[in-house]
Amino acid sequence: MHNILQQHNHQHCIDDALARARELCQRRQVxxxxxxxxxxxxxxxxxxxxxxYTILEEIAKDSDRRPAPPTVYRALDFLLxxxxxxxxxxxxxxxxxxxxxxxxxxxxxxxxxCRNAIELDTDxxxxxxxxxxxxxxFAVEAPCVEVVGCCxxxxxxxxxx
Amino acid sequence: MHNILQQHNHQHCIDDALARARELCQRRQVxxxxxxxxxxxxxxxxxxxxxxYTILEEIAKDSDRRPAPPTVYRALDFLLxxxxxxxxxxxxxxxxxxxxxxxxxxxxxxxxxCRNAIELDTDxxxxxxxxxxxxxxFAVEAPCVEVVGCCxxxxxxxxxx
DNA sequence: ACACTAATGCAATATTATAACATTTTATTC
DNA sequence: GAATAAAATGTTATAATATTGCATTAGTGT
Numbered sequence: 001m002h003n004i005l006q007q008h009n010h011q012h013c014i015d016d017a018l019a020r021a022r023e024l025c026q027r028r029q030v031x032x033x034x035x036x037x038x039x040x041x042x043x044x045x046x047x048x049x050x051x052x053y054t055i056l057e058e059i060a061k062d063s064d065r066r067p068a069p070p071t072v073y074r075a076l077d078f079l080l081x082x083x084x085x086x087x088x089x090x091x092x093x094x095x096x097x098x099x100x101x102x103x104x105x106x107x108x109x110x111x112x113x114c115r116n117a118i119e120l121d122t123d124x125x126x127x128x129x130x131x132x133x134x135x136x137x138f139a140v141e142a143p144c145v146e147v148v149g150c151c152x153x154x155x156x157x158x159x160x161x
Numbered sequence: 162m163h164n165i166l167q168q169h170n171h172q173h174c175i176d177d178a179l180a181r182a183r184e185l186c187q188r189r190q191v192x193x194x195x196x197x198x199x200x201x202x203x204x205x206x207x208x209x210x211x212x213x214y215t216i217l218e219e220i221a222k223d224s225d226r227r228p229a230p231p232t233v234y235r236a237l238d239f240l241l242x243x244x245x246x247x248x249x250x251x252x253x254x255x256x257x258x259x260x261x262x263x264x265x266x267x268x269x270x271x272x273x274x275c276r277n278a279i280e281l282d283t284d285x286x287x288x289x290x291x292x293x294x295x296x297x298x299f300a301v302e303a304p305c306v307e308v309v310g311c312c313x314x315x316x317x318x319x320x321x322x
Numbered sequence: 323a324c325a326c327t328a329a330t331g332c333a334a335t336a337t338t339a340t341a342a343c344a345t346t347t348t349a350t351t352c
Numbered sequence: 353g354a355a356t357a358a359a360a361t362g363t364t365a366t367a368a369t370a371t372t373g374c375a376t377t378a379g380t381g382t
Contacts, residue, residue: 031348033360052338068363073339078360090250090305092338092369109299120293128289129308132281137313138270144251144307147290152298192379194329213369229332234370239329253338253369 010046017044017096021084024100030082035059035067039075040096043085048115049093052076088117090146095119105142111151113158118151175205178257182245185261191243196220196228200236201257204246209276210254213237249278251307256280266303272312274319279312 021040025032042055052072060066076094079085085094086106095117097106107120125145133140150158182201186193203216213233221227237255240246246255247267256278258267268281286306294301311319 031360035361067361069339070341070363071361074361089307107293109294109297109301111299112302118297118299120297122289122293124293125286125289128283128286129306132268132283132286133270133308133310136270136279136281137316138272138279138308139311139316140270140308141273141310142308144305144309145290146250146305147294147299147301147303148305149294149302150300155298155300192329196330228330230370231332231372232330235330 014041014044017084020100024082024084028082030078033075035071036075036078038063039072040079040084043079043094044096047095047117049088049091049095049110049117051091051093055094086119088146089144090148105144107143107145107147109147109149109151111154112148113150113154116151120145171207175202178205178245181261185243185245189243191239194236196232197236197239199224200233201240201245204240204255205257208256208278210249210252210256210271210278212252212254216255247280249307250305251309266305268304268306268308270308270310270312272315273309274311274315277312281306 018037018041021037022032038059039055042058043050045058052069055076056067056069056072059072076085076087079094080087083097083100083103086097086108087094088108088110091110095106095108098119099121107122107125109118109120110116111118126143129143129145130140179198179202182198183193199220200216203219204211206219213230216237217228217230217233220233237246237248240255241248244258244261244264247258247269248255249269249271252271256267256269259280260282268283268286270279270281271277272279287304290304290306291301
């Protein structure tokens with residue numbers, strides 16, 4: 001029930017993300033170029049954070065040309081700036097953002113087993129962080145929350161063994 | 162007032178950390194070797210997260226021998242396992258832990274300007290994370306919170322300009 | 323002393339990310 | 353539509369971070 005792969009048609013999920021990105025870029029008058037689209041598609045290929053060099057390999061496989069690292073990183077920078085992807089620092093990896101319109105740093109539950117990353121959309125954590133920060137007179141700019149653990153689906157799977 | 166450098170005698174702070182580490186290792190029957198002590202001292206040299214290669218350089222400077230990367234990383238692994246240091250994923254850096262006895266993942270406020278990292282000791286953030294995780298049936302193992310922003314002291318400094 | 327284990331030394335290399343500069347593509351102005 | 357400027361991408365090299373695998377040394381228990 002909590003298995004993200006069962007909750008939705010994933011192709012639909014990828015298509016949606018690309019459509020949202022196209023629309024957003026048009027609205028902001030920035031260019032959604034081929035390489036940016038390829039990188040974003042790759043990031044959305046599943047719900048697992050994906051490394052820059054993996055993206056590079058995937059694109060090489062799909063299109064018979066191998067972009068150099070800077071090309072991929074530049075595309076990722078663009079996508080990050082426009083809130084279309086998040087970077088997971090603890091994994092050196094990137095994952096698609098569900099809600100690119102509202103600028104935010106994502107909060108993630110990352111499953112140690114299946115590697116899926118679930119983006120939280122609560123404000124509770126931010127509130128707690130802000131409260132703690134305020135006590136120290138600290139001005140929050142970019143809160144980064146990456147919670148490693150075991151997702152509901154993988155717990156069930158290991159229970160049934 | 163909030164400047165961590167004004168709150169305490171830092172040499173005292175380093176000495177304390179080393180003493181705590183020695184005591185903890187003895188109690189756990191694990192070895193607090195020379196290299197581990199050197200690395201920990203280096204991590205506690207100030208309150209700023211420090212990279213593995215910086216540690217390497219510092220030790221090379223202080224002791225006329227240059228440990229190879231694996232040596233430093235192994236010492237860091239040991240210190241991490243024993244809760245004596247935390248790793249700041251978003252900075253690829255390491256920082257001393259204030260309370261190594263109680264096993265925990267630290268929560269940090271990291272100042273963009275002075276680079277100081279303030280370790281929080283509240284449970285509020287963990288509660289918020291656990292609440293959000295529970296809603297997704299997710300079992301939390303290692304919550305990682307790294308908040309980039311501007312510390313009180315640096316805010317004052319830039320106000321006075 | 324001997325065997326055993328933990329810790330370290332060491333060389334090579336993997337992985338992630340960026341710098342610097344050339345070229346191409348796209349947009350803008352005349 | 354040609355000239356120009358700006359943005360994006362290509363290309364080469366290299367920086368920064370981290371690990372693997374194996375040799376050696378130092379402790380520990382018998």
